[in-house]
Amino acid sequence: MRISHTLLNASSKFRTVFDFGERQVAHWFPGHMAKGLKQMRASPRKVDCVIEIHDARIPFSGRNPLFQENLDVRPHLLILNKMDLADTSDKMSILKQLERDGVKNVLLTDCLKQRDTSVKKIIPLVTDLIENAPRFHREENRSYCLMVIGVPNVGKSSLINAIRRTNLKKGKASRVGGEPGITKAVLTKIQVCERPVIHLLDTPGVLPPKIENIETGMKLALCGTILDHLVGEDIIADYLLFSLNRPQRFGYVERYDLETPSDDIQHVLKCIAVKLGKTQRVKAITGVGDITVRMPNYTAAAYDFIRAFRKGELGKVMLD
Numbered sequence: 001m002r003i004s005h006t007l008l009n010a011s012s013k014f015r016t017v018f019d020f021g022e023r024q025v026a027h028w029f030p031g032h033m034a035k036g037l038k039q040m041r042a043s044p045r046k047v048d049c050v051i052e053i054h055d056a057r058i059p060f061s062g063r064n065p066l067f068q069e070n071l072d073v074r075p076h077l078l079i080l081n082k083m084d085l086a087d088t089s090d091k092m093s094i095l096k097q098l099e100r101d102g103v104k105n106v107l108l109t110d111c112l113k114q115r116d117t118s119v120k121k122i123i124p125l126v127t128d129l130i131e132n133a134p135r136f137h138r139e140e141n142r143s144y145c146l147m148v149i150g151v152p153n154v155g156k157s158s159l160i161n162a163i164r165r166t167n168l169k170k171g172k173a174s175r176v177g178g179e180p181g182i183t184k185a186v187l188t189k190i191q192v193c194e195r196p197v198i199h200l201l202d203t204p205g206v207l208p209p210k211i212e213n214i215e216t217g218m219k220l221a222l223c224g225t226i227l228d229h230l231v232g233e234d235i236i237a238d239y240l241l242f243s244l245n246r247p248q249r250f251g252y253v254e255r256y257d258l259e260t261p262s263d264d265i266q267h268v269l270k271c272i273a274v275k276l277g278k279t280q281r282v283k284a285i286t287g288v289g290d291i292t293v294r295m296p297n298y299t300a301a302a303y304d305f306i307r308a309f310r311k312g313e314l315g316k317v318m319l320d
């Protein structure tokens with residue numbers, strides 16, 4: 001089946017929306033996102049291990065190289081979250097590629113799963129990493145401090161909650177006094193482990209993603225790290241269709257009662273709108289006067305298509 005034009009359509013529309021200039025990117029990711037980096041630069045002596053979290057469906061796309069440059073010698077753990085949504089059948093080659101990129105410590109997690117065994121591994125792993133690394137003249141201090149950082153919507157808050165849930169007995173969550181960060185905001189720490197004593201900065205650091213090209217931007221948009229309206233639901237839906245057709249993930253055919261897979265986004269959105277009863281009245285001018293006709297609501301259909309994908313209802317994917 002022919003699937004190529006979907007990407008071409010998506011890409012050309014996408015190009016008109018984004019000019020890929022620094023200014024444009026700065027517009028999507030305003031000031032507060034750089035705060036994560038500032039926070040990290042400001043507290044090298046306070047943070048003993050940085051936990052970078054990213055979306056498991058895009059283990060490479062959008063990770064910010066500035067992050068690694070700012071790590072210094074601090075231990076680093078990369079968490080690939082939302083693994084319940086990712087096709088990890090080729091996990092070994094992903095891990096090998098990350099290792100070639102200098103990332104040695106990687107865990108895949110599902111932060112929403114109550115008893116995710118990977119989340120349980122985080123504290124023992126970071127303890128081990130910290131105890132085998134230099135500590136910026138804080139050798140005498142036996143308590144450790146962790147910081148969670150990542151691009152928007154990858155699950156930073158969910159990870160912090162999962163770490164607390166897994167490591168603290170009920171009623172044990174004690175906040176400790178705030179510490180001023182570079183922005184003069186108060187960084188609250190919370191204890192997550194008793195032996196050794198480990199705290200976690202309560203506020204995750206937000207990083208702007210690195211968008212190298214159209215396809216990276218599309219992947220980030222599809223995973224919800226860029227606000228949908230900045231890209232356009234119809235464009236994201238178009239790229240989603242391409243991403244499902246490429247590895248022949250045709251779950252959408254059955255879900256939306258299509259007869260066959262299709263690379264025509266208009267056709268697919270029309271079927272979705274009809275199936276979901278999402279139509280709207282539109283005035284049409286005819287030779288005999290104005291009439292009102294019912295048309296598919298393409299925006300509502302695109303929204304449902306994207307939402308279903310993000311909830312994992314269209315199957316697991318690997319976008320990188």
Ligand SMILES: Nc1nc2c(ncn2[C@@H]2O[C@H](COP(=O)(O)OP(=O)(O)OP(=O)(O)O)[C@@H](O)[C@H]2O)c(=O)[nH]1
Nearest residue numbers: 081082083109110111112152153154155156157158
């Ligand atoms: N399926 C799945 N969804 C997850 C997982 N972790 C988080 N989410 C969902 O992803 C969305 C974003 O999670 P957050 O924890 O708010 O992410 P964040 O990185 O703190 O987001 P920002 O504050 O916007 O930067 C929420 O809808 C979560 O329920 C996971 O492991 N699997």
